[in-house]
Amino acid sequence: MKTVCIEDPSDIVIASRALQRGELVVLPTETVYGLGGNIWSPSAIESIFRVKKRPQDNPLIIHIADIEQVKQLALEIPKQFYLLAQRFFPGPLTIVLKKHPQVSSVVSGGLNTVAIRMPSHPYALKLIQEAKVPIAAPSANHSGKPSPTSIEDVLEDLGGEVPYVIDGGRCEIGIESTVLSLVGKKPLLLRPGIILKEALEQVLGEKIAISHSKKALCPGMKYKHYSPRAAILVFSSLGKLQAYASSSPCKKIVLSEKPFSSNFPWIELSTKNLYFAYREADRLGYPEILIWLDKKGKSNMGLYNRILCSQSAFF
Ligand code: TXA
Ligand code: MG
Numbered sequence: 001m002k003t004v005c006i007e008d009p010s011d012i013v014i015a016s017r018a019l020q021r022g023e024l025v026v027l028p029t030e031t032v033y034g035l036g037g038n039i040w041s042p043s044a045i046e047s048i049f050r051v052k053k054r055p056q057d058n059p060l061i062i063h064i065a066d067i068e069q070v071k072q073l074a075l076e077i078p079k080q081f082y083l084l085a086q087r088f089f090p091g092p093l094t095i096v097l098k099k100h101p102q103v104s105s106v107v108s109g110g111l112n113t114v115a116i117r118m119p120s121h122p123y124a125l126k127l128i129q130e131a132k133v134p135i136a137a138p139s140a141n142h143s144g145k146p147s148p149t150s151i152e153d154v155l156e157d158l159g160g161e162v163p164y165v166i167d168g169g170r171c172e173i174g175i176e177s178t179v180l181s182l183v184g185k186k187p188l189l190l191r192p193g194i195i196l197k198e199a200l201e202q203v204l205g206e207k208i209a210i211s212h213s214k215k216a217l218c219p220g221m222k223y224k225h226y227s228p229r230a231a232i233l234v235f236s237s238l239g240k241l242q243a244y245a246s247s248s249p250c251k252k253i254v255l256s257e258k259p260f261s262s263n264f265p266w267i268e269l270s271t272k273n274l275y276f277a278y279r280e281a282d283r284l285g286y287p288e289i290l291i292w293l294d295k296k297g298k299s300n301m302g303l304y305n306r307i308l309c310s311q312s313a314f315f
Contacts, residue, residue: 003159005151006166009123015164016130019044024051026140026154027063027127028168029119031092031177031193032147032275033154034063034137035162036127039073045106045136051161053143059109060136061094061177062116065128073100073114073134080182080204087203090120092173093195096181107136113183123168139176140165146226146275146310149174153279174272175302180208192301194271228278231312234291240315241292248288253281256292269293271303278310 006015015025022041027034035052037044039062049056062073067085070077074097081095094117099108108114119125128135139147141157148154149171158165178193180200187208189197197208230253235241238256245252245262254260255269255277267277269291281289291307298304 001160001163003155003162004164005155006164009126012123012126012166013130015166016127016132018164019127019131019135020133023164024048024162025127026158026162026165027119027121027124027135027137028151028166028171029063029121029124029137030171031119031173031175032149032171033140033151033165033168034061034119034124034135035140035158036063036135036137038131039103039107039134039136042104042106045104048136048138049106051158052138052141054138055143056106057109058138058143059111059113059115060107060138062103062107062114063124063128063135063137064116064118065090065125067118069134070097070116071100073103073116074098075100078182080187083203084180084200085118088195089118090125091118091195092120092177092193093117093200094177094179094191096179096183096190098183113181115179117177121168121171123166127166144227146228146278147176148279149272149275153275156279156283170272170276172272174270174274174276175306178302181211192305194302196301226275226278226306226310228282228289228310230278230281230287230289232278232289232291232307232310234293234307234311234314236293236315238292241290244315245290250288251284251286252288252290253277253284253286254290254292257294257297260292264290269297269303271300271306274303274306 178195179191
């Protein structure tokens, strides 16, 4: 299949027609690129799982462009949803609600809940508006690889496998959305992200529990995630990192908040750069990524979580 890359936003309408026909479109979002399909097309949903090589029990996030669309997707929508949506939509927050029976259980991975988000990237919003249907979209990578944050990343995994990709530049946030469930008695944080638990608590006026469940309430979290081929070695101090770097002969990239002067390529540690650096190391064939994670890095829960999920060793 030939993959057409759309760069001019006025051509987004071409991609929205393809979605209406049940074809797949890769869309840029502010977090990571998504592999989108029409929520009402069983063949589109089936293609998402096939192209992504995704396990059937891992549900998809549904992307909307208008808050009213939630009524087609969810039942018994609580007032907390509207409070959060008012403050954080469009933006990097996904909310889990009780599923409307008309949403296929293939989308929800067999669960009786749905995950809903409104992305803020203008191209994503335009695409969903023009398509006039909610769009199911997991991250646009092959399962197990780091989520794509640039069009090069997308084409590396899915080039030739989807008819259209929309180039929206480097993703500003670079890690996936915060996922919060509102289906239980108490709000439950299923996946940390750039929108912090405290910010959500402030809007809700109540405490949020954190999911530590081994049974993985956010099914995707139980699979190996975010991992490049390169080994990810995390250091709690600069001294340990420097000692390791000078003793190991392999080619490596260093990620840290402060500049690191040495012979190795250095990338500033941020959510925007994390997966970019993971994929860059693989592109360059570098076998090691060294991360210096200081106190400030650890307090960034989304970033810290993705590093822990992908690390090979901690020193
Ligand atoms: O930022 C994002 O969320 C990106 C962009 C493309 O929107 N999407 C994304 O999708 O990261 P994906 O499929 O890679 O991750 C979705 C996560 C998975 O861990 C999945 O298990 C969880 O959300 N999820 C989806 N539906 C759920 C549900 N009904 N209940 C609990 N977790 C759910
Ligand atoms: Mg993903």
